[in-house]
Amino acid sequence: MRQLAIISGKGGCGKTTLTAAFSSLSGNAVLADCDVDASDLPLILKPQVLKTEDCLGLELASIDLNLCTGCGICRETCRFGAVLENFTINPYGCEGCAVCTVACPENAVSLMPRVSGQAVSSITRFGPMAHAKLGTGEEASGKLVNLVRKKAVELADRYSCKLVLIDGPPGTGCPVMAAITGTDLVLVLSEPTVSGLHDLKRAIELTAYFKIPTVACINKYDLNEKKGLEIEAFCREAGIPLLARLPYADITTEAMMMEETVIEYAAHSGDTGAVEFANIVRNLWAEIEIRLSETFNNEICPKASGSGNLNFSE
Structure with a gap:
């Protein structure tokens, strides 16, 4: 069983949009929404709940x-x-x-x-999903993230799924560490801004510390192409494959309002821009599938397999 985690140094970079899209393309995956503080995948995929389990905080x-x-x-x-x-x-x-x-x-x-939240096992139109409901005023603890991942693995065993897609929380704190530990590949999303580059560096320092193969993607790259080029240069220096550059597009918001993935929305919208955006996502997924099927070694992510002491300062 392979596990892919999608993270970003900040919120709003498009993790849920891509995770939902990948779920419609994978065909045999379990979803794990590990952003327990703001679980958004259920808003798109409208899951049918199978079971809930309390998490003690x-x-x-x-x-x-x-x-x-x-x-x-x-x-x-x-x-x-x-x-x-x-x-x-x-x-x-x-x-x-x-x-x-x-x-x-x-x-x-x-x-x-004290019950801090519940882990939920459910079924969506694209397959099984594990997510969480965090209690009011509770912290987004790594313990609840671990429980969500445990439920995802159980669902994968139950339904003979070969892949777990993890929609990770933003940042680089304890919940993110719990979301990426033991995964086979991490996709880090960034945006072409000063904070986007800074947070990308922090996220890659984290994956390097845990020696997890890492790839990157720039979302909304056309908002600031100069900063996008800086991100590309950093990825080359760090040995991180940059798999895609996603343009700014209203399709992401429109699809979410329709409770659809960008792939589903593009299929019936008839909008040329939506189709082009969906094709970029398809190509991105194809690249990720190739890396998930490989035996990872230092050539995939040379610095992420190093000492864990990378320092990507400004």
Whole structure:
């Protein structure tokens, strides 16, 4: 089973658009929407839920009012202000640090399990999908991302799928690390802006650290062709294959409003620009399939297989 992760250093680069399009082209893949903080693939693919499973996050303090004497020590020691005047716990303020359990002289405070979200197994018109529903005020934890990936692998085994397509979260933090660890290939999306190039460097430093073969794509490249050329130059220097340059196009928004992938939308829209955009995506997918079918070695991504100490400074 192969696993492809699609990430970007910032949000809004087109990860979900491409993941949905790839799902309509792959024919035998499981989708894993690992952007648990803002899961958008279900908006396009309208999944039929098969099963949900709770994910336990940070533990939450709980005060036993039968033992509590109201001394206020727990409230004084809580640096997050999570202990309220009536000696109950504000669940959105508690960080589960357990200081209050140590400070309470009556042993009236304990830590209780807290459900941070649910991992959802479902079926879409293109095959199985795993995604998540993050609880209100909860963090986009790597733990929930791991659970989504676990469910995706289970679905792949159940339905004999050969590929897991991972729609990763933005940035380079813990959820992204959880989304890319152990994958066979990472596609990093960038935009031709100052922040786009900066975030691309950070994302590639991350994949290099984990020694994961990496390829890149520039979205909306025609918005700033000069900056796009800088991104191309950086990819050459870093040994990262640049597989495609996607133009700015309204098709992405129009397709999403129709709850369709760009491939589906182009097939019936009759718009020449939409068809051209879809063809670029098809070619991009063909390039990715070639790399997924290869035995990866240093020639694919030489620096990503190095020491993990790359420093792409400005």
